[in-house]
Amino acid sequence: MRLFHTLCLLVVATGVLIAGCKKSDHHDPSSSVYIIKAFTFTRTLNTGLTVDVDGVIGKDTISVLVPPGIQLTRLVPTITYQGASLSPADKTPQDFSTPVRYTVTAQNGMLHTWVVVVRNQSTDKSIISFQLRPQENPGLSTTINGIITNDTITVPYSGPLPLSGLTPYVTYTGVRLSPNSGEKKDFTQPVFYNVTAEDGSIKEYRVSVVQNKLLYIGSDDGNLYAIDASTGVQCWKFSMGGSIRSSPTLAAGTVYVGSGNGYLYAVDSATGSLKWRHGFSQPVYSCPTVSGGSVFVYCAANLVSLDTATGNVNWQYYTNDLVNVVESPTVANGMVYVSTYLGSFSVGAINVTTGKLVWGYQSGGLGRSNPAVVNGVVYAGQEGYTVVALDAFNGAEKWHYYNREHGGSTSPTVAAGKVFSGDFDGSIYALDSATGALQWNFASNGIQYMGYQSATGITVGLWSSPVYANGIVFAGNNDGENYAINAATGRSAWIWYLDGLSANPAATQATVANGTVFFGTTGGQVMAMDAASGVVKWTFQTNRAVYSGACVVGIDGTVYHPGESGDTQ
Numbered sequence: 001m002r003l004f005h006t007l008c009l010l011v012v013a014t015g016v017l018i019a020g021c022k023k024s025d026h027h028d029p030s031s032s033v034y035i036i037k038a039f040t041f042t043r044t045l046n047t048g049l050t051v052d053v054d055g056v057i058g059k060d061t062i063s064v065l066v067p068p069g070i071q072l073t074r075l076v077p078t079i080t081y082q083g084a085s086l087s088p089a090d091k092t093p094q095d096f097s098t099p100v101r102y103t104v105t106a107q108n109g110m111l112h113t114w115v116v117v118v119r120n121q122s123t124d125k126s127i128i129s130f131q132l133r134p135q136e137n138p139g140l141s142t143t144i145n146g147i148i149t150n151d152t153i154t155v156p157y158s159g160p161l162p163l164s165g166l167t168p169y170v171t172y173t174g175v176r177l178s179p180n181s182g183e184k185k186d187f188t189q190p191v192f193y194n195v196t197a198e199d200g201s202i203k204e205y206r207v208s209v210v211q212n213k214l215l216y217i218g219s220d221d222g223n224l225y226a227i228d229a230s231t232g233v234q235c236w237k238f239s240m241g242g243s244i245r246s247s248p249t250l251a252a253g254t255v256y257v258g259s260g261n262g263y264l265y266a267v268d269s270a271t272g273s274l275k276w277r278h279g280f281s282q283p284v285y286s287c288p289t290v291s292g293g294s295v296f297v298y299c300a301a302n303l304v305s306l307d308t309a310t311g312n313v314n315w316q317y318y319t320n321d322l323v324n325v326v327e328s329p330t331v332a333n334g335m336v337y338v339s340t341y342l343g344s345f346s347v348g349a350i351n352v353t354t355g356k357l358v359w360g361y362q363s364g365g366l367g368r369s370n371p372a373v374v375n376g377v378v379y380a381g382q383e384g385y386t387v388v389a390l391d392a393f394n395g396a397e398k399w400h401y402y403n404r405e406h407g408g409s410t411s412p413t414v415a416a417g418k419v420f421s422g423d424f425d426g427s428i429y430a431l432d433s434a435t436g437a438l439q440w441n442f443a444s445n446g447i448q449y450m451g452y453q454s455a456t457g458i459t460v461g462l463w464s465s466p467v468y469a470n471g472i473v474f475a476g477n478n479d480g481e482n483y484a485i486n487a488a489t490g491r492s493a494w495i496w497y498l499d500g501l502s503a504n505p506a507a508t509q510a511t512v513a514n515g516t517v518f519f520g521t522t523g524g525q526v527m528a529m530d531a532a533s534g535v536v537k538w539t540f541q542t543n544r545a546v547y548s549g550a551c552v553v554g555i556d557g558t559v560y561h562p563g564e565s566g567d568t569q
Helices: 002-025 445-449
Strands: 035-041 061-066 077-082 085-087 100-105 111-120 126-132 147-149 152-156 169-173 176-178 191-196 202-210 212-218 223-228 234-239 249-251 254-258 263-268 274-279 289-291 294-299 302-307 313-318 330-332 335-339 347-351 357-361 372-374 377-381 387-391 397-401 413-415 418-422 427-432 438-443 467-469 472-477 481-486 492-497 510-513 516-520 525-530 536-541 551-554
Touching: 035 061, 035 100, 035 111, 077 100, 126 147, 126 152, 126 191, 126 202, 169 191, 212 254, 212 516, 223 254, 249 289, 249 551, 254 294, 263 294, 289 330, 302 335, 330 372, 335 377, 347 377, 372 413, 387 418, 413 467, 418 472, 427 472, 467 510, 472 510, 481 516, 510 551
Parallel strands: 061 111, 152 202
Antiparallel strands: 035 077, 085 100, 100 111, 126 169, 147 152, 176 191, 191 202, 212 223, 212 551, 223 234, 249 254, 254 263, 263 274, 289 294, 294 302, 302 313, 330 335, 335 347, 347 357, 372 377, 377 387, 387 397, 413 418, 418 427, 427 438, 467 472, 472 481, 481 492, 510 516, 516 525, 525 536
């Protein structure tokens, strides 16, 4: 029996020993755990919060973004963790204006520390740069930088690629940009970009890719205006004291324009300050033209050459015309070409250096326009003939077009193998430039009123001198409408209606530059319209009627003129 009890004790002892050995092989898993599972600033414990804000937990760091305006110096975190202890303790206010270290200790004494960084969400949402780079736009030779002004970005563009498919490279501050940088967009119209900040606020930018820089135009209020051609914002104005119906021209940093007070002015194109002025005995409504250091203008039956630097007279040629007739000269082939109404010739060519007559053509046609000179041929509008074509070197007639009813009233424009000219009968004609054969004629809506005397006594049916661009002929008519006409077919592309006959009895001059057509109105407005659609881009208000045509300067320095100017052929 004693042996049996001894054996039993041995069995029990062996079991205890085995059990003890097994327990030492498997430690408690919870004894070595130290982890932070969640770190939150709740709206119930933290004044100013409207929603709970969770931190982003990394291996050794926790980052928390709280809304702008939340004070960081006394925030209360709610922390979910696993381990024996947490220091600092959960739900204990802390100053988070500097990083705070949180340590979790495991059951077995092991520990891990997280550095908690709290900051206010940024409100930054700015476009830093807006570029058109060759990398994204093959075909560009250099990077074009946009000009950022508040929430407006203007990109001065003179590259070969169409505006309809440009890809910008944009850098910005914020969390999101829409549209994205590197996304191709159509910039024929302004494109709007939105930048989103960390706090969710959004800033919108209006991006315009522009090909025109400035325009210069006169008004009957006596002011010459310099206007931003892309926005319609005035840059400067120069007061002359007399109505301005002369269309300005620009050369070498100087704007030349005539005034109803009898002076031709030379004005600094950048500042609007006067350089010089030259007086005449009659109002100067002729459009000046510049060539080789001389400015040429027609006034009081005299064609005059002036030095561009001083305004001193180089020479003048008396045409024996009526003193109140307005003509504008054209310079080409070393000669100045001019029409006269009842002068010694209908169309004449004067040596540009000496002021001596080279040849004169007499048709009795009562010239009223500046000639266009293209490929050795002079085209001029006449009352006797709608258009006459002459040899530019000897004045010999090549052809004339006569419509048997009404003479020509506008300066012709030559393009795409055609001569475009407006007539007194309310129509614009397209003639073959080589033969003078009629291609088409387009009647204005006001042709039904042709000859009608408006409230101000002006005959309705008169056109401004047409201009051509990208297959479209543009002209204003004193029926109160501006027209865009398909140059190939003679059909209307679009018509922009102003006010009507009595309110706007005079035609306005059109200038086209890089997809935009600029008109003045008798209501005193300067208007920029999309040349393809006629949609108004902007308007600028002067104090009196605008009969002057605009001189527009492109970003690449190209200068554009209206059809009545001798600088437009």
